[in-house]
Amino acid sequence: MRKPIQTILFFFIVLGGMFFSYHSKAQGIRGKVRTVDGEPLAYASVYIRNLGDGVPTNEEGNYEYKLPKGVYDVLVQYLGYKSQLETIVVGDDWITKDFVLLPQEYTLQEVEVRAGAEDPALTIMRKAIAKAKYHRLQIQKYSMTVYLKGTGKLTDAPFFLRKTIEKEGLKLNEAYTSESVSRITFTQPNKVEEKVISIRTNGDNQSTSPAPYIQTTFYQEKINGIISPLSRSAFQYYKFQYEGSFLDQNVIVNKIKVTPRSRGEQVFEGYIYIIDDLWAIHSLNLQTSLLGFKILAKQQYAPVAENVWMPLTHTYDFGGKMLGFEGNFKYLASTREYEIELNPDLELVPEIIDEKVQDIPDGAVKFDKSVSALEQLATEEPKTRKEYRKLLNQYEKETIKEQEEPEVIQESYYEVDSMAKKYNQAYWDSIRPVPLTESEIQGYQRDDSLATVESAKMSEVDSVAKKAKRKLKPLDIMNGGSYSMGKGVSLGFRQNWTKISFNTVEGFKLGMGLFYRKYSETKLADSVSVLRKSFNIEPELRYGFSSERFYGKADFRWSSTLALSGTTFGVRGGRYIYQFNGGEPINEQVNALYSLFFRQNYMKLYEQDFAQAYWAHRVNGGITYRVNMTYAQRRELFNTNNYSFYNKEGREYTPNAPENVETDPVSFADHDILKLNTELEWRPGIRYGIRNGRKYAISDRSPLIRLSYNKAFGGISSDGAAADFDQLEMGIQHNYTFGVSGKLDFNLTAGAFLTNDQVYFPDFQHFGGNRTIFSNFGPASNYRFMDYYKYSTNSKYFSGIVHYQFRKFIFTQLPMLRFSGVRENIFFNYLKTDNSPHYWEVGYSLDNLFRIFRVEMGAGFENSEFLRGGVRFGIATFINVSFDN
Secondary structure: OOHHHHHHHHHHHHHHOOOOOOOOOOOEEEEEEEEOOOOEOOOOEEEEOOOOEEEEOOOOOEEEEEOOOEEEEEEEEEOOEEEEEEEEEEOOOEEEOOEEEOEOOOEOOOOOOOOOOOOHHHHHHHHHHHHHHHHHHOEEEEEEEEEEEEEEEEEEOOHHHHHHHHHOOOOOOOEEEEEEEEEEEEEOOOEEEEEEEEEEEOOOOOOOOOHHHHOOOOOOOEEOOEEOOOOOOHHHHEEEEEEEEEEEOOEEEEEEEEEEOOOOOOOOEEEEEEEOOOOOEEEEEEEEEEOOEEEEEEEEEEEEEOOEEEEEEEEEEEEEEEOOEEEEEEEEEEEEEEEEEEOHHHOOOOOEEOOOOOOOOOOOOOOOOOOOHHHHHOOOOOEEHHHHHHHHHHHHHHHHHOOOOOOEEEEEEEEEOOOOOOOOHHHHHHHOOOOOOHHHHHHHHHHHHHHHHHHHHHHHHHHHHHHHOOOOOOOHHHHOEEEEEEOOEEEEEOOOHHHOEEEOOOEEEEEEEEEEEEEEEEEOOOOOOEEEEEEEEEEEEEEEOOOOEEEEEEEEEEEEEOOOOEEEEEEEEEEEEEEOOOOOOOOHHHHHHHHHHHOOOOOOEEEEEEEEEEEEEEOOOOEEEEEEEEEEEEEEOOOOOOOOOOOOOOOOOOOOOOOOOOOOHHHHOOEEEEEEEEEEEEOOOOEEEEEOOEEEEEOOOOOEEEEEEEEEOOOOOOOOOEOEEEEEEEEEEEEEEEOOOEEEEEEEEEEEEEEEEEOOHHHOEOOOOOOOOEOOOOOOOOOOOOOOOOOOEOOOEEEEEEEEEEOOOOHHHOHHHHHOOOEEEEEEEEEEEOOOOOEEEEEEEEEEEOOOEEEEEEEEEEOOEEEEEEEEEEEOOOOOOOOOO
16 A cells, blocks of 8 residues: 555645546557647647547647548647648558647737727627626536546655655656546536546556536636636626637637736636637636645637537646645546537527627617516527626526426536456557656556555455454554444444543543444435444543542444434433533643643533433434433532642642632532433525435535523422523524635524523533633634633523634735735624623634644733733634544
8 A cells, every 4th residue: 555645645636636648559640749949739639620529639749549541630729829720631550740830820909099998808708708607508418528637746845754755655756647538428407427437547546536627617607616707706806808819710719818806816817718709718728826736727629519619628737835745736638529419498699799888789688587588598689798697597597496406506426337447558558548758658667566566465465454454453442443343343442542631620531432333224225325324332431540530421322314314312321520611612632731831720620420311313404403301410529639840839720610700609519400402403595416316415505503492400309409490592603705705704692591590500501712822623613712611601691703714805915925825814702691791802813824724813802901812823724623533
């Protein structure tokens, strides 16, 4: 296994995807495409007009196309150069034909020169934007064969790791290549079917679907989050400049320079070529950046049906540096053998009028909401660009409503042929449309020989290795490990290093988590849906050396899940120790660090003997509800250990009972509780996708609305020390993106104790405070400077956490910082209870520093009085981190 190769190349390969001559016998045409100066033209398009098919050249300008005997019109194209058309007769052998392309000459439109005259690019782009949705919808269905080749190189690495990675077989500046051939079918409005015919890789034996790259069209509003030059909002983000036109394949092509109004990430820069009158893309050459990685994108289109131009060649070039590793990745996609089914509703194309600079003729038709869009499309009367765009929007809405499942916004099917990885070199030599470069050939030879050695090793020890996986290794107790017992049964250890810590209640503490699992999958009658059932036993143990107390609990859980729905129920219980805030706002290791090095003990604990029964039901992607009933006997705990490396006078550990504005001594007394908890989660307007026939929820567009009710039943204790209250709470959490200009995250919660006859401190409403230099994960999860328990309440409360990310604010006014991926944020958090002052905090942060870190600066206030401020360090907000076992 060549794990380091996979790890080191990950940052470069994941940004571009992974994917694919050598000489083959038979006959056809081959040769080289170069400039008049002899420079090779990489990825030029060699298009056979009478076949409607073509291939690109490789990085060295070489091309090769296997053809039967016959006469062919060969059109060679490259951005910025004149197309060249040659008639070639193919006989019994290969024909060598080199092409020399001349620089493109552009003709400028005759524009009246006067003060305030508008650049012709503006009306060209307005019409192209008005027609963008038409070009997206004009094809009802199409199929194509896609050849992909990805070549990655690691060009630099930290000096202290170079020897290590060389021992693993990875060398700097050597090519690692992957190829695939797939057949992709797209059906309106959102269905993609892909069958991978063949895959060949070196470096790491992995494959990646090409569909996300090939299906990304510049007629969309965004390309992977980047505003397209043909977006409805393009004029807010770009300036356009006309640079001339030329005749190509009997159409006039306009060259338009695309310049961001504000350079940086999430916008393109370069050139887009628009076909006159058709207002379709002819080709494009654009660049952008993502997380500091530079991305170059080129597409060359060709006519595949009357008035239908589709991409023939895609090339992407990624390059950048991260954590001392630097490399680049080149990605080529050649789309061939198109089969097109046009949308009959869009056969008639009206004349598009730019009302800003053109007179509106008397016959121009306005969009009428009372008439179906389909009926209005069945006319060729001229329409203004605005009216035509309204008409297409309404047509798309009507089409979606007619679907069986209009809430499904994407559907994909992916299949890998059983022979995909078994083809030999002769097959690839015969099917590969792009000759391999010398470095790619050497890379294959190197890795094929290494793969042979690795396969031999595996064949000798495979059965032994499988048995070894079942053996317990001493470090597995701490590192975690799972051991299969057969028939879906497994047992093992959780990752237990984080269960070693220190606190003032237990002193030094050890913990251990284990698990037992029985799992089964059953395919249902529809042959697509899978019913998954599992039974889990999860015990957890801990021991405090200073308190000399042993704690243990166990969870017995049964679950039954389908793709969108599921039920979980179980029982848990034992004697265990918990933070007063069940959300555990302070991490055990962070608390140990602050206790041992700064004599600050923020974590506050209580003990309980408990038994709980719980049940949860996910109805669908939008609705989940939970119910649990808990009985517990709770006891107050006290500090038992005063140890710390920090021994300066003036600082002492605080008592385990936290300071609070509402508590009295009774709040921490030993007591009993019988509590019912019910919760409802709802995501209105949830959308769905389908992958290989299985439906799944797409939740990022829907807010999360939470409603909960807690009821503690009084009178269950003979001495009267029992909790007795009713609590109701509602919250909403969501994020919203404003184009590429910014992103808003918010988390709002309001609640009240309807009755509070007896509320003990563990059942107060607690809020996510923070007194350390470490910021929590998530931009709208916790407060930055607030005490953990000072404002905890048994009254009414409102909490609001709001975070806004700018694309351009203060320091990101500098393009250099924007290109590096740095983001600026501001946050405003607010809390008010019946008995607390108005607590609020405001701050500013730099995000994605070195593409990993976040630094926050801010201050907290009580009413108008400054309380405290400081700096917080965290993980970049775009990184999602989970510590779930």
